[in-house]
Amino acid sequence: MLGVWVAGAGMTRIGRRSEALPDLMAEAARAALAAAAVEAPDFIVVATMNPEEFLGDGNFASHVATHMGFAEVPTLRVETATSSGAAAFYTGFAQVAAGLHRRVLVVGGEKMTHLPTPRVSELIGRSIDPYERSYGATMPALAGLIARALLAHGVGEREFSQVAVKNHAHATRNPYAHYPHAVTLAEVMESRMVADPLRLLHCCPISDGAAAVLLTSEPTPVRVAGIGQGTDTLAVRHRHALTSFRATQEAARVAYAMAGFGPERVDFAELHDAFTPFELIALEDTGLVPPGKAGRATLDGDTALDGRLPINPSGGLKARGHPLAATGIAQIVECVWQLTGRATGRQVEGRIALAHSIGGLATNNWVTLLEAK
Amino acid sequence: MTPVVLPGVGEVVTFTTLHSPPAGFRSPLHIAIVELEQGARFVCHGAATRGLKAGATVAIEEIGNVYYFSHLGALDRARIFWRRTGRAGDRVNAIARSLIKRAWKGKTRAEDN
Numbered sequence: 222m223l224g225v226w227v228a229g230a231g232m233t234r235i236g237r238r239s240e241a242l243p244d245l246m247a248e249a250a251r252a253a254l255a256a257a258a259v260e261a262p263d264f265i266v267v268a269t270m271n272p273e274e275f276l277g278d279g280n281f282a283s284h285v286a287t288h289m290g291f292a293e294v295p296t297l298r299v300e301t302a303t304s305s306g307a308a309a310f311y312t313g314f315a316q317v318a319a320g321l322h323r324r325v326l327v328v329g330g331e332k333m334t335h336l337p338t339p340r341v342s343e344l345i346g347r348s349i350d351p352y353e354r355s356y357g358a359t360m361p362a363l364a365g366l367i368a369r370a371l372l373a374h375g376v377g378e379r380e381f382s383q384v385a386v387k388n389h390a391h392a393t394r395n396p397y398a399h400y401p402h403a404v405t406l407a408e409v410m411e412s413r414m415v416a417d418p419l420r421l422l423h424c425c426p427i428s429d430g431a432a433a434v435l436l437t438s439e440p441t442p443v444r445v446a447g448i449g450q451g452t453d454t455l456a457v458r459h460r461h462a463l464t465s466f467r468a469t470q471e472a473a474r475v476a477y478a479m480a481g482f483g484p485e486r487v488d489f490a491e492l493h494d495a496f497t498p499f500e501l502i503a504l505e506d507t508g509l510v511p512p513g514k515a516g517r518a519t520l521d522g523d524t525a526l527d528g529r530l531p532i533n534p535s536g537g538l539k540a541r542g543h544p545l546a547a548t549g550i551a552q553i554v555e556c557v558w559q560l561t562g563r564a565t566g567r568q569v570e571g572r573i574a575l576a577h578s579i580g581g582l583a584t585n586n587w588v589t590l591l592e593a594k
Numbered sequence: 595m596t597p598v599v600l601p602g603v604g605e606v607v608t609f610t611t612l613h614s615p616p617a618g619f620r621s622p623l624h625i626a627i628v629e630l631e632q633g634a635r636f637v638c639h640g641a642a643t644r645g646l647k648a649g650a651t652v653a654i655e656e657i658g659n660v661y662y663f664s665h666l667g668a669l670d671r672a673r674i675f676w677r678r679t680g681r682a683g684d685r686v687n688a689i690a691r692s693l694i695k696r697a698w699k700g701k702t703r704a705e706d707n
Binding site for chain 1: 607608609610611612613614615616617618619623625627635636637638639643647648649660
């Protein structure tokens with residue numbers, strides 16, 4: 222396997238955007254190519270979760286490549302629900318590692334804010350087990366079931382509310398964030414109930430945006446040290462555990478094995494906090510904190526920007542926003558910017574970064590490890 | 595595969611109340627995952643989740659191919675309980691434990707109100 226490096230990273234501001242999705246993806250791709258000082262890639266991997274239904278457009282890989290002026294560059298689309306961006310990154314990584322291509326552009330994006338919230342919820346919900354869906358289960362409902370199981374397991378509502386407070390505080394320093402405003406613990410804990418015990422401010426927003434990276438076989442300041450995928454049953458009711466995600470644990474195990482080091486070397490991380498209890502679960506599933514300690518670590522400020530182990534310096538899905546297929550790549554963009562000293566206003570110290578992305582209700586998850594030279 | 599008949603009683607694994615359910619469902623929508631004694635798990639609807647706890651015993655029944663959970667009445671619970679506990683000594687101990695638990699629950703509920 223050949224070494225794979227990140228030559229350039231770029232993204233759009235996340236939020237309610239008026240531009241068309243191909244425009245947003247082109248904006249992110251141009252930024253990544255410019256940062257890498259590369260004019261055209263050898264190959265393009267496109268990630269969008271559901272442009273067929275969000276936008277009514279299909280054949281999206283060719284659509285985006287043509288729009289960017291790369292109609293003659295080979296391109297394909299990758300999809301693993303909400304972790305599609307990370308899956309596309311893996312595909313690009315595999316292309317370079319196998320020696321098939323030398324410069325691969327990975328670009329992901331989603332546009333959703335033009336649709337009413339119930340429609341967006343319905344479309345995202347298509348990734349849920351059909352039987353569970355037939356009972357009215359949506360993503361927030363399943364996340365509510367997981368959060369309830371966590372409460373029964375001894376995790377407090379205050380602990381997962383603090384995740385929202387922290388990630389919003391981080392986002393105030395991120396010009397790319399969807400919600401760059403602070404929230405208080407009281408505001409979070411008094412916000413409208415969505416899926417008991419999950420409240421509105423425990424849930425990520427509906428966002429538009431795009432992100433891109435250029436992967437290369439030539440050494441740059443940031444190397445892809447390891448990447449792993451983990452999977453689990455589509456049906457949540459068939460899981461062995463509801464307070465941890467097997468898909469994350471497996472993805473982390475594979476990524477650490479490839480990297481040749483363990484969680485103790487990770488300096489900071491971007492974790493998939495679509496619902497804030499998921500950040501606590503991911504902290505433990507990736508081995509960054511010992512089992513049962515994620516809540517305490519969060520309340521103690523260990524995971525804040527100035528803490529021992531900064532988590533979601535970008536603001537996370539919670540406050541930077543969650544444009545589905547852009548998210549897995551946006552996490553890696555943030556890690557690259559942090560590792561190369563370009564995260565102005567929210568810069569953390571560190572050489573090893575971890576990015577974690579959840580597909581569906583943790584059916585297809587990814588862990589990526591990046592190392593600065 | 596041989597079909598088996600399971601008793602319509604199970605343990606609540608977890609539950610939620612959805613306040614913005616999808617089209618075609620009543621709001622608020624009460625959903626629980628219930629595990630039967632033999633390990634089969636069902637997603638169920640219910641009339642309420644107030645006072646419900648993970649680990650609580652509920653009745654489940656099927657109406658028109660949809661499963662529903664409901665809190666058990668005191669008499670139902672006593673009956674199940676009697677069936678489950680074997681020896682007379684165990685029964686006495688278990689009844690004592692149950693009474694203490696009930697008294698304690700009554701107390702915390704009063705505090706909530």
